[in-house]
Amino acid sequence: MPTSESLAGSARQTKATLAQWQACRARSLQLALPLSDADATAQSMDDASPTKWHLAHTTWFFEEFVLSRFVEGYRRFDAAYAFLFNSYYDAVGPRHARSKRGLLTRPSLDEVYRYRAHVDEALAAALAGEMLCEQALELVTLGQHHEEQHQELLLTDILHLFSENPLRPAYVRQPRVSGALPIDTSLSWVNFPGGIKSVGHKGRGFAFDSETPAHDVLIRPFQLASRLVTNRDWLAFIDAKGYDEPGFWLSDGFARAQALRWRAPLYWEQRDGVWWQMSLAGMLPLELDAPVSHVSFFEADAFARFSQARLPTEFEWECAAADLPVVGNVLDFQRLRPMPAAKQAASTPSQMFGDVWEWTASPFMAYPRFRASEGAVGEYNGKFMNGQFVLRGGSCATPPGHVSATYRNFFYPHQRWQFAGVRLAKDLP
Numbered sequence: 001m002p003t004s005e006s007l008a009g010s011a012r013q014t015k016a017t018l019a020q021w022q023a024c025r026a027r028s029l030q031l032a033l034p035l036s037d038a039d040a041t042a043q044s045m046d047d048a049s050p051t052k053w054h055l056a057h058t059t060w061f062f063e064e065f066v067l068s069r070f071v072e073g074y075r076r077f078d079a080a081y082a083f084l085f086n087s088y089y090d091a092v093g094p095r096h097a098r099s100k101r102g103l104l105t106r107p108s109l110d111e112v113y114r115y116r117a118h119v120d121e122a123l124a125a126a127l128a129g130e131m132l133c134e135q136a137l138e139l140v141t142l143g144q145h146h147e148e149q150h151q152e153l154l155l156t157d158i159l160h161l162f163s164e165n166p167l168r169p170a171y172v173r174q175p176r177v178s179g180a181l182p183i184d185t186s187l188s189w190v191n192f193p194g195g196i197k198s199v200g201h202k203g204r205g206f207a208f209d210s211e212t213p214a215h216d217v218l219i220r221p222f223q224l225a226s227r228l229v230t231n232r233d234w235l236a237f238i239d240a241k242g243y244d245e246p247g248f249w250l251s252d253g254f255a256r257a258q259a260l261r262w263r264a265p266l267y268w269e270q271r272d273g274v275w276w277q278m279s280l281a282g283m284l285p286l287e288l289d290a291p292v293s294h295v296s297f298f299e300a301d302a303f304a305r306f307s308q309a310r311l312p313t314e315f316e317w318e319c320a321a322a323d324l325p326v327v328g329n330v331l332d333f334q335r336l337r338p339m340p341a342a343k344q345a346a347s348t349p350s351q352m353f354g355d356v357w358e359w360t361a362s363p364f365m366a367y368p369r370f371r372a373s374e375g376a377v378g379e380y381n382g383k384f385m386n387g388q389f390v391l392r393g394g395s396c397a398t399p400p401g402h403v404s405a406t407y408r409n410f411f412y413p414h415q416r417w418q419f420a421g422v423r424l425a426k427d428l429p
């Protein structure tokens with residue numbers, strides 16, 4: 001029988017869940033604020049989704065997995081939305097083609113806002129009334145972290161959409177100055193001992209199923225670069241004809257780079273001999289000391305070989321990050337771009353969290369004894385453990401509080417539109 005203490009504890013927990021969930025929902029609206037209905041409807045490529053779809057799909061997640069299953073008497077806003085806004089859950093039912101999301105001129109953006117309000121009202125009432133069981137509360141928390149992932153995608157998809165517009169519109173205007181912190185462009189190497197290390201999520205707090213179970217791995221002694229690879233570093237690769245030197249590249253990567261005529265990271269443009277970069281603030285002169293961003297795994301891997309180094313494994317990265325505070329240049333309207341490294345102690349690597357996701361040499365695979373979550377949400381991560389590589393650390397578009405040292409992001413090795421960059425590693429004897 002629950003004690004009054006445990007009941008008070010669970011009431012506190014529900015209150016905290018409600019507050020965090022509301023803050024998350026409000027952030028999505030804030031992110032959409034600078035956009036017109038047309039901005040929010042267009043889709044620039046199959047990998048990217050319209051803002052309107054992100055806003056509706058994250059709402060559908062709560063409607064489908066929480067309200068319609070755990071709240072008696074809940075009435076769906078529109079039965080057709082289950083087809084329009086299901087992303088990839090085969091167990092839930094059929095869905096609209098991913099490549100055709102940009103054709104959804106209806107429902108309008110206003111209608112999607114009404115859909116969000118309908119779901120928010122029902123879920124807020126269920127949370128405030130403590131009507132949800134533990135399983136439903138866990139799904140609310142999963143839905144919140146899911147929405148945070150879509151908030152980052154909303155930004156990277158808008159950046160891609162605007163980069164396709166010859167006007168190169170700015171999503172936000174912001175100062176270009178790097179801030180008051182002294183910049184440190186020197187690169188040193190931080191040594192890490194080898195040994196049997198525990199990796200993966202353990203203990204309390206939210207984690208995606210792909211971060212579990214925690215397990216032991218054997219790490220050889222290694223070095224990690226004290227900072228991320230910069231745009232200046234990348235120019236040296238370009239100047240050395242790195243994009244044309246097959247010796248630096250994996251075969252699939254070289255074939256793709258040649259076929260698509262990659263000459264620089266995505267969003268770089270040379271005008272009258274000067275490099276510019278498309279950003280969420282529109283076109284900006286290339287900031288030489290800022291971390292390179294929007295490179296594929298193939299490019300990151302080639303750059304590492306050019307540098308006589310390699311990419312870290314995901315577990316090397318995790319061991320290096322395990323004792324660091326989770327602070328860095330994450331989503332903030334004042335920046336929304338990777339920033340140069342600030343001066344800090346030479347004994348720890350800087351920029352581990354935020355700025356750009358760091359490609360690792362590790363394929364996105366299940367951890368030993370992995371078990372996908374029960375039910376339809378078991379499709380969340382497990383079925384994507386094929387052909388993708390792990391990225392660690394979060395980016396300047398990642399909502400605050402979303403990443404941790406054990407968090408595993410993943411993309412296909414050719415994909416470039418995320419804020420993805422490079423940190424080098426080397427073997428130690």
Ligand SMILES: [Fe+2]
Nearest residue numbers: 057087146150
């Ligand atoms: Fe999703």
